[in-house]
Amino acid sequence: MSEAVFNDPVHGHIHVDPLCMAIINTPQFQRLRRLKQLGATNFVFPGATHTRFEHSVGVSWLAGELLDVLKQQENLKDLISEQDELCVKIAGLCHDLGHGPFSHLFDGWFMKEVNPGSTWTHEEASVEMFKHMIQANNLGPAMAARGLTDRDIIFILEAIYGRLPDHLLPTFSITHDGAPVLDGELSVVSQSSTTDTPPVAVSFGNNTTTTDTSRTSSDGDGDGDQPGEHMRYEGYRGRPLEKCFLYEIVGNKRNSIDCDKFDYFCRDEHQLGLHVSFDYRRLIRFVRVIDVQGVPALCFRDKEKSTIYDIFHTRNSLHRRAYQHKTCNIIEHMIVEALLQANDHIRLPGTGGRRVRISDAIHDMEAYTHLTDDILVLIEFSEKPELRKAQELLQRIYSRKLYKFIDQTQPQEGAFFKPADCHRIAEGIIACIDPTEAQVKLAPDDIVIHVVTLAFSQADGGVLEHVYFWSKHVPNRPLKLRQPEIGQLLPARMKDQYIRLYSKSDDAHVKVVLANAFSRWCQTNGCLLPLGRTTDGSFTPLPSPKSKRRAEAKRGAQGRTEVQPRKLAPSDDDHDDCHQ
Known part of the structure; x- marks a missing residue:
């Protein structure tokens, strides 16, 4: 098979390696065409219909672009092999194979409702699906x-x-x-292949890194000897220490700056119709590999610190404006409810002719290959009476008869709630209902609570804690921003949280009763009153421009003590009122 060229709407013409094309043409990868990148966001942003397929191809291409830049570095051009480059491209191509229907809705919401103690993630499913794809397609x-x-x-x-x-x-x-490999055999072989080879010294600036993972030397002017860096890649079997920077290209566990983010930020903003606020091409152009406390890592040019900030700002903005949009969230909630109703009544074809429940498909990659966004179509057109409730929920979504947003609040800084607190919050709000107001009896199941946490970064610690830079004056020394420089970039608050209340009923009286109860709950739980509401839950009317002018004129008249205020002539607005 020869190289292929895709015309991508974000990156332009993308060249795809023949082996990557063989992977793309498998049923397991083609499945990504039926998984929307942003879940149910297209119900609010109609353009957000792009899929995991084009995102994965884009990440693979960007990984190759970044490697091309790294290979221009004098000490890396002979270190990065053709196999290294191919493996990184394949990792970018296959990193999202394990996503379920509507992407993060499945592993982050549905599976946790089915099995609250589950630790399963889509990354684990990506590993299993990649192995299944190799075997199923030889x-x-x-x-x-x-x-x-x-x-x-x-x-x-x-x-x-x-x-x-x-x-x-x-x-x-x-x-x-x-041929099958005995349990643990690959682990032993991989470790021995690293330790049996004599350590080869590779220079990264003033430092020297060896392939012997049992010891590292850091003779440069880094930040000192920190065990955390030495332990970062302990237990990795695929590449020796001198090549561990390759792990930071697709999914950067150090600081979350990687090709995955570069693609989905640009692609999501393009499809959502929002403005792209950072230039990934420039950032890739100025990346270098430098030894950081004995571990080679991706470092960025010091003058690009504003671009690095723009990455985190873009992520935060996308979450606030789209990913955590209040209407998107409640539609996803209703889809999860429909999937829960259908879980025991839909069966997917699995290995050996088995029929597998939706939630059990994660343990059978043959069945998981059939699990896509199309599951809603199976529910919608099923003739099973057990799926009637699920079908009604889907019809409410399609006809825009959604659960109604009542209001939202924020807790005091530092007093954050957990998603597990939602039921307790619902009970508290129901308990705050005034018996004299309620004409109908409400229960916690009649309302929906969402705890939405918006963090400026998903990296542990400070946003720029693990981001290293280099300067043209000292291009081979890792630099960290000083506190005054960081303070100029970061927002005053690194994390916000919103408590949102929805009503499953569209009754106007019920919504008023819930709004009043929510205001009382906010008061008793140290949360801000919803914007514009008074302590009894009603809205404070905003003054009109006309009433503002009258109030200002009245205050001015009362302030004059020596001059008798003259009677104001009727304004044009007053004449208009008379005619109306």
């Missing part, structure tokens, strides 16, 4: 023909997931005709 020989080995497969999985637990390691080999 891709092993094509990969081996390009020089890839079992260790490279582990590297791809680590680039997608991070440090692999033993239960996610492959149990097959692409270099031995697909």
Whole structure:
């Protein structure tokens, strides 16, 4: 198969490697065409119909672009092999294989409702789906023909997931005709392949990093010897320490600045009709690999600190304006309710002819391949009477008869709630209903509570805590911004939280009663009163421009003590009122 060229609406013409095209043409990857990137956001933003398919292709291409820049660095052009480049591109292509219907709605909401104690994530499913894709489509020989080995497969999985637990390691080999590998064998082979090879010194600026993961040297002028950096890639099997910067290209666990963000920020804003506020091309142009406390890492030019800030600002803005839009959220909530109603009554074809529930498909990649956004179509047109409630919920969404937004509040700074507190909050609001107001009896299940937390960054610690820079004056030394420089960039508050109240009933009286109860609950729980509401829940009317002018004239007249105020002539507005 030859190289292909895609005309992407965001990046322009994208060249796709032949092995990547073989992956793209599998049913497991084509499944991504039926998974919307932004879940149910297109019900509010009609243009947001792009899918995980084009996003994944875009990430793969951007990863290749970044590698092209790194290979221009003198000490990296011979270090980065053709297999390294191919593995990183494949990791970018396959990093989202494990997403379920409506993307984060499935693993972040539906699965937690089905199994509250579940720790399953879509990254785990991406690992399982990638392994299933190789075996189901016999891709092993094509990969081996390009020089890839079992260790490279582990590297791809680590680039997608991070440090692999033993239960996610492959149990097959692409270099031995697909023969099963004994449990743990790959782990031993991979470790020995690293430790049996004599350490090779690679210079990253003033520092020297070796392939021996048991020891590192940091002779430069970094920030000192911090065990955290030495331990960052402990247990990784796919690549030696000298190449661990490759793990930061697709999914950067250090500071979340990676090709995944570059693509979905630009693509989402393009499809949402919002303005792109950062230039990823310029950022990629000025990236270097520098030793940071014995660990080579991606570092950015010091003059690009504003671009780095723009990345975090863009993420925050997208969450506020689109991802956590109050109407998008309640539509997703109603879809989750429909999926919960249908979970026991929809069966997907799985391995060996088994029929699998929606929530159980995560354990059977054959069934999971059939689980896409199209699940709503199966529910909508099913003739099973058990799906009647789920169908009614979907019809309410399509006809725009949504659960009604009542209001929202914010807790005091530092006094944040958890999503697990939603039921307790609902009970508290129902308890605040004035018995003299309620003409109908309301229960916690009649309302919906959302706890929405908006953080400026998803990285642990400070936003710029793990971002390193370089200067043209000292291009081989990692630099960190000083506190005054950080303070100029960051917002006053790094995290906000909103408590949102929705009513399942459209009754006008019920909405008034809930609004009053919500205001009382806010008072007794140390939260801000909803904007514009008084303590009894009613709105404070805003003064009209005409009443403002009258009040100002009255105050001016009362302030004159020596001159008798003359009678004001009727204004044009007053004459208009008379005619009306």
